[in-house]
Amino acid sequence: MEEATFAVASQQEGFEGTGYAGLGKLSALTTPSESINKLAHELLSHHEHKTTHMAPENMPLDAAAVYANEERHKAELALFKRIPLVVGLTAELREPGSFKTMDMVGVPLLITRDKAGALHTFLNACTHRGSPLTDKPCGKAARFTCPYHAWTFANDGRLLAVHTQDQFGQFDKSTRNLVELPCTERAGLIFAMLTPGLELDVDAFYEGMLSEIERYGYADWHYLGSMEAKAANWKFGVEGFLETYHVPVLHRATLSQIASGGRPPAQAFESFGPHLRYLSATGEPIEDLRTLDPQDYWTREPHNFRAIHLLFPNVALPTGFDVIQLMIMVPGANPGEHTTLFWHITPEAPKSEEEAAQLEANRQAMVKIIVDEDYYINALVQKVSDAKTSFPLLLGRNEIGLQHFHQSLNWYLNGDERAERPKIGPSTHEGPSTVA
Numbered sequence: 292m293e294e295a296t297f298a299v300a301s302q303q304e305g306f307e308g309t310g311y312a313g314l315g316k317l318s319a320l321t322t323p324s325e326s327i328n329k330l331a332h333e334l335l336s337h338h339e340h341k342t343t344h345m346a347p348e349n350m351p352l353d354a355a356a357v358y359a360n361e362e363r364h365k366a367e368l369a370l371f372k373r374i375p376l377v378v379g380l381t382a383e384l385r386e387p388g389s390f391k392t393m394d395m396v397g398v399p400l401l402i403t404r405d406k407a408g409a410l411h412t413f414l415n416a417c418t419h420r421g422s423p424l425t426d427k428p429c430g431k432a433a434r435f436t437c438p439y440h441a442w443t444f445a446n447d448g449r450l451l452a453v454h455t456q457d458q459f460g461q462f463d464k465s466t467r468n469l470v471e472l473p474c475t476e477r478a479g480l481i482f483a484m485l486t487p488g489l490e491l492d493v494d495a496f497y498e499g500m501l502s503e504i505e506r507y508g509y510a511d512w513h514y515l516g517s518m519e520a521k522a523a524n525w526k527f528g529v530e531g532f533l534e535t536y537h538v539p540v541l542h543r544a545t546l547s548q549i550a551s552g553g554r555p556p557a558q559a560f561e562s563f564g565p566h567l568r569y570l571s572a573t574g575e576p577i578e579d580l581r582t583l584d585p586q587d588y589w590t591r592e593p594h595n596f597r598a599i600h601l602l603f604p605n606v607a608l609p610t611g612f613d614v615i616q617l618m619i620m621v622p623g624a625n626p627g628e629h630t631t632l633f634w635h636i637t638p639e640a641p642k643s644e645e646e647a648a649q650l651e652a653n654r655q656a657m658v659k660i661i662v663d664e665d666y667y668i669n670a671l672v673q674k675v676s677d678a679k680t681s682f683p684l685l686l687g688r689n690e691i692g693l694q695h696f697h698q699s700l701n702w703y704l705n706g707d708e709r710a711e712r713p714k715i716g717p718s719t720h721e722g723p724s725t726v727a
């Protein structure tokens with residue numbers, strides 16, 4: 292009997308057909324990392340043993356409860372309002388006077404760099420009667436004049452002028468500056484909290500991960516632009532970056548060709564509190580590491596392996612491509628919808644029109660693979676979840692990244708700070724093989 296299955300449309304094309312082409316501009320790292328050495332050692336060992344980093348057991352998950360429940364979704368939105376979130380890149384707001392606007396879980400943001408170079412994140416809402424100050428996605432402006440009654444604000448948030456104040460009435464203008472949210476930048480990333488007055492301590496929240504990301508030097512990279520896509524529940528978007536199990540199947544005609552030669556690439560994980568990163572092999576044979584002193588394994592990134600980071604809860608940051616694509620999964624108003632923001636950076640500005648055109652083709656291709664393949668399947672799983680009947684799913688031991696993500700999210704949603712925090716344990720090399 293024949294097997295019943297189906298192929299997503301793009302699986303017919305092949306990676307060649309996607310328009311992606313490497314430019315060989317992978318940036319060289321200059322700072323050693325002991326934990327990268329250790330992970331690379333584990334990755335090499337997994338390849339030798341045909342194993343991968345595994346969780347102690349499988350983890351059940353109820354699709355309706357996790358991806359389609361309104362109460363659960365409200366609790367997740369509330370969580371987004373009390374933890375640090377990535378809201379931008381240093382590279383996109385490098386110039387004094389630059390600004391961008393965005394919607395983060397329904398909160399309209401205006402992010403600016405003032406003339407002294409300081410970054411600010413404001414509510415994009417006039418302190419008179421709440422109109423957004425600008426609807427432009429980005430630009431340069433020293434001042435913002437409200438389109439409703441023409442109050443004017445400086446890009447550092449100060450209320451400068453009240454239109455026809457003689458009629459409006461006198462008040463202390465300094466009490467009506469824009470509402471500012473806690474905001475900072477580190478490792479080329481801009482962080483904010485969506486609730487004014489909360490303490491923003493990124494070192495405490497990211498638990499050592501930012502100094503590891505700092506090594507890539509993204510603060511000095513060139514910003515290519517952003518794209519966005521609407522898709523199903525935000526957690527599906529996150530999950531797609533946490534396991535390589537699906538890569539040789541769902542992406543068999545596209546990513547699999549550059550990533551793994553048709554097998555699920557082994558993964559070597561570590562967690563930083565709720566955040567995580569893992570290494571998996573790339574273009575050159577991972578076995579080449581055997582010729583090196585283990586203290587020098589870090590020098591082979593991104594040639595023999597690359598890292599993918601999850602900045603909990605909603606940012607995927609892969610490394611090691613000519614175009615680095617950060618993906619920010621922004622939950623929508625309902626559980627069944629989210630918007631992914633794709634932000635693209637490259638080591639340096641393109642030097643020719645051809646190079647610029649290829650970088651553009653690369654970023655279009657990267658987004659297209661995710662939208663045509665991952666998000667295509669995610670929409671179908673959303674439909675199943677929306678049936679709102681108990682629908683038990685099972686995460687594999689090899690899907691340890693997903694397990695950590697869901698356990699961390701559950702830890703926050705449970706709200707019991709004394710409960711034991713999820714942590715990815717050390718890697719073992721027990722069989723049977725999950726890579727064969």
Ligand code: FES
Pocket residue numbers: 417418419420421422437438439440441442
């Ligand atoms: S709402 Fe902005 S000036 Fe009135």
Ligand SMILES: [Fe+2]
Pocket residue numbers: 531532537538541542665
């Ligand atoms: Fe994928």
